[in-house]
Amino acid sequence: MKAIRRLTVRPVLPDPLRPLSDLARNLRWSWHEGTRDLFRSVDPGCWADAGGDPVRLLGTVPPARLAELAGDGEFLRRLAGAAADLDRYMTGDRWYQDRERSARLPAAVAYFSPEFGITAALPQYSGGLGILAGDHLKAASDLGVPLVGVGLLYRHGYFRQSLSRDGWQQEHYPVLDPGALPLALLEEPDGTPARVALALPGGRELRARIWLAQVGRVPLLLLDSDVEENDLGERGVTDRLYGGGSDHRLLQEMLLGMGGVRAVRAYCRITGHAPPEVFHTNEGHAGFLGVERIAELCDGGLDFDSALEAVRAGTVFTTHTPVPAGIDRFDRDLIARHFGPGAELPGIGAERVLRLGGESYPGGEPGVFNMAVMGLRLAQRANGVSLLHGGVSREMFAGLWPGFDADEVPITSVTNGVHAPTWVAPEVFRLGARAIGAERAEEALTVGGPDRWDSVTDIPDEDLWELRRTLRGQLVAEVRERLRASWRERGAGEAELGWIDGVLDPGVLTIGFARRVPSYKRLTLMLEDRERLTGLLLHPERPVQIVVAGKAHPADDGGKRLVQELVRFADDPRVRHRIVFLPDYGMGMAQKLYPGCDVWLNNPLRPLEACGTSGMKAALNGCLNLSVLDGWWDEWYQPDFGWAIPTADGAASDPERRDAMEAAALYELLEQRVTPPFYERGRSGLPDRWIEMVRRTLSLLGPRVLAGRMVREYVERLYTPAAEAHRAMEPDAARGLAEWKARVRAAWPGVRVGHVEASAATATAELGSTLGLRVRVGLGDLAPDDVEVQAVSGRVDSGDRITGAAALALKPVSGPDLEGRWVYEGPLALDRTGPFGYTVRVLPSHPLLASGADTGLVAVPTDEPAGTAAPLMR
Known part of the structure; x- marks a missing residue:
């Protein structure tokens, strides 16, 4: 029953x-x-x-x-x-409180994400985005940063994965009871559950209660629509992570963004927590939080344009997506139905909301509402999640800033990090504690700092090697237990499974590969030449063994076929003791897998890996990385602690040929450079070269890959400037900036760069000499205080494009003349040899702008002004 x-x-x-x-x-x-x-x-x-x-x-x-x-x-x-x-x-005081007291620091930051990977006991994550968000909260807690997390409580979480007998992925959605999770209901002072509600078309409402997860010092608010006051359809809004069709996903994202702001307001009112000065949108799913905050300010008396400026000042947007296909996009008509009269925010209207997410730029689709575009338009500060990904993002979103080169698009980068206390094996921590003491070892994992990691150089070789042997042995035991359970689920009887006792060998070089299974991550690249792979697995002197795990999205049959292909190869009796696929990859498995592997393999299509933090977690345990130069590895790779898989960028446009070339390079690395140092023994009987690479991985990579380092960068480079901008954007300042922008946009067609003169200080252009620039600029109805006239210079390529550009502000010396032109002058230093070029441009200038590209307006020496900000709403 x-x-x-x-x-x-x-x-x-x-x-x-x-x-x-x-x-x-x-x-x-x-x-x-x-x-x-x-x-x-x-x-x-x-x-x-x-x-x-x-x-x-x-x-x-x-x-x-x-x-x-x-x-x-x-x-x-x-x-x-x-x-x-x-x-x-x-x-107690932490890093944030111990810093020199400064009013610049934000009183609080609200951090919104569609998923959070805190622990396997709270399964509210699907992959890297959620794990990153969880690590962000934990590191903020360790550092004392006053963060409030905001997400949704999914009653089924993400799916559980098993395999059929023939290796096809099966999905299961267990029901989660919030009462059995480490959660508490947020309650009003009278003891009733706190609620938020969204207005839906047709007079309906979407209601949600708020669960509180305490992540160390950081409260995490999770909205749950499974309440009796909702109709059946609305109760299911928070059913599954990344489930359902467009309407379902839109309701989830409205509840996350708009409902999340209302939940934060309720939490601060009930608990007395400081209201956030900065709102951080982790990917575009939560972008509607900016719309909600605009509505709040409009209710307080500001007009829409002024409210937009005030909201942008205190908002940070992080994009994790290196390809347009990875961005949530909705039909404009669907958005229009949910805003305006009879739905949400009737005082703002659907058309204004639509303009925020419209792809109104060259190459955009007019009928589409783009969540990442809205996130960028609503944030004065934006970043990618690695140095390479920052560049990819600037290229991808350059259409929002017409007239600017991609490298001037105002998207910076903060390279992701991982929360070391979560991902470092206890054995690794204990070895560090023996070397420098438990307190310093804990500081090394949380606060970071190279000086705390230098002590790794003093750990004896035999201790490092014994650590690696211990961790590998633990992984072998874990794999056998999980593999036996998987085969039982696939229908095998115990009598068929005696071979599992011989799966993997604690003395064999162990490679790990575990992640989501979209096609670009190339789960099956290792199978490109199966005979060559088999030779590596069964090598009589230098064998390798591989542990693979990963989930394909339930709707991605292509990804499921990749899983099945890998599973069928791993089922082959010839190699099944050397390669295994473990279903249901999650945090619990990962915490055993990362430490136990000797090499972490990553072979995505470059540059489609935004960051790829799994290799960071492995590195913190002394595991060496073998990866394509993508994401964080492109930034920090050194031959001292790993290997770079050569890529066929531009050399092989045919996907099959490209994969064949890169797989061959992978096999070559494994055969010639990876396996030899693992098996070679020095005079001490230990693999000296391998141990040295482990040592360098821990001492040099360790302090870089920490989430503590990442959160400190967010505080110093993004949160604090955003808090200062938020405080400066008082109502009068916001109105003034909005009016100024409107005036500048209207007058911009009259801005012209006229004649440019240059006089050399010497007869020849020599390094160290200067050019005296003199330029006539027509400002139309604008004044010199409204603009900045710049000389932009640098090396030029064969197409006369300036690279590595540097900008010099020129000064007005006279004007306006009878034609309304001003004369600007300035010295241009010739500080580089070789092909050199310069140009002149005019940008709007205002003390409250975050960057010269903020408005999207620029005028250059052409017959027509370049760039228009009308569709940008900046």
């Missing part, structure tokens, strides 16, 4: 054990080994059955065991110590 309703009955803990509940409800336990050890000691068997989830553990421990612990003096002492440690962590 099936239950019609489910709920979770929580245990009543004896009074001496009450602190266990507080420890379980704060997700700091997910990265704090001491707290996990405490829960493990409650009941090791129940802990294993609960999958390392303290909330589930406390719901299954027999009452007799709880009573025993309540009288166990040693356990109570450990419990009191853990509770006191958490209290110090929550209330």
Whole structure:
């Protein structure tokens, strides 16, 4: 008989054990080994059955065991110590508070993301975007950054993956009971659940309650539409992560963005938390948060254009997408139905919302509403997630800034990092703690700093090698256990599975490959030449073994075919002891996989990997990277700690030929450069060259790949300037900037760059000499204070395009003449040899602009002005 309703009955803990509940409800336990050890000691068997989830553990421990612990003096002492440690962590000064006190720092930052990977016990993530968001919150907590996370609570999370007998991916969607998760309802002072609501067409409403997950010091607000006040359709809005059609996804993104702002306001009102000065949109899914904030300001008396300027000042937008196909785009008519009279934000109107996301630029689709475009238009500061991805993003979105070269598009980059306490194996941490002490080792993982990682050079070779052997052995045991469970799910009987006891060898070079399975990540590139791969796997002296995991999107049959192809190869009795595919890749598996591998393989199509943080997690455990120069590896690769797979960029436009070339390069690297140093032994009997690469990976890459480094960069380079801009954008300033922009746009057709004269300081153009520039500029109805006239110079290529451009502001010396022209002058230094060129341009200039390209307007020496900002709404 099936239950019609489910709920979770929580245990009543004896009074001496009450602190266990507080420890379980704060997700700091997910990265704090001491707290996990405490829960493990409650009941090791129940802990294993609960999958390392303290909330589930406390719901299954027999009452007799709880009573025993309540009288166990040693356990109570450990419990009191853990509770006191958490209290110090929550209330003590961290990096953010220890910095020189400055009013520049934001009082609070709201961080919006469609998914968060905090722990396997809270399965609200699908892949890298969510794991990155979870690591961002954890690092902010460790550093004391006053962040508030905002997301959705998906009742089915992302799917669970299994395999059919023939290797086809199967999806399962278990129902999650919030009462069984480490969550608490946000309640009003009268004890009723806090609610947010969105108006839907036809007089309907979408209501949601707010669950609170405490991620160390950071509150994470998760909106849940599965409430009785909703109709059946609205109850299912937060059913699955990245599920449903366009209408369903739009409602999810409206609830995340607009409902999320309302949830933040409710949380601050109820708890007294400082209101955010900065709103960070992690990818375009949450872009409607800017529309909601505009509506708030309009309700407070600002007009739309002024409110837009105020919102942009305090908004940061991060794009993770290197290809247009990865961006959420909706039909304009669908957007129009959800805004305006009878729906949301009737005071603003659908047309204004549509203009924010419209692809009104060369190459855009007029009938499409683009969430990333809206995110960029609503944020004064934007970034990609690696140096290479920043450049790709500037190229991809250059149409929003016509008249500017791609390298001047105002999208910077902050390279992702990973939260070391989450991803570093306890054995690695303990080895570091023996070298420099536990406190310094913890600081090295959270705050970072090269000086704390230099001590890796003092760790003896035998200790590093023993660490790697231990971790590899643990992985072998984990793989065998998971592989046996997978084959049982595929219908195999126990009598068929004796071979699994011989799968993998703790002494063999182990390669890991685990990630989502879109086609560009090329899961099956390793199968390009199967005989050559088989030779590598079965080499009599230098064999390799490979552990593979990954999920294809449920709607991606192409990705599922790739999984099936890999699985069928791994099922071959000739090689199945050397290559395995593990289904249901997630955080729990990853935390065993990264440390246990010797080499982490990554072979995407360059430059389609925005960052690719899995290799960072592996590196923190002494695993060496073997990767295409894409994402973060393009930025930080050195031969000292890994290998770069050559790519056929531009040399092979045919995909099959390109894959064949790059696969051949991969095999060559494995045969000639990767396996030899692993198996070669020096005088000490150890693989000296390999150990040295491990040492350099830890000491040189370690401090770079930390999420702590990433969050510090966000604070210093994006959050703090955004907070300052937010404070400067008071109502009068916002109105003034909006009026100024309107006036400049109207007058811009009258801006002209006229005659340019240059006089050399010497007879020949020599390095170190200067050119005296003199240019006549027509400003029309504008004044010199409204513009900046620049000389732009640098090396020129064969097409006379300036590269590595530098801009010099010229000064007005006279004007206007009878024709309204002003004369500008300035010295241009010839500071580079070789082909050199320059030009002159005019940009709008205002103290509240974040960059010269902010308005999208520019005038250059042509018959017509270049660039128009009308479609940009800047």
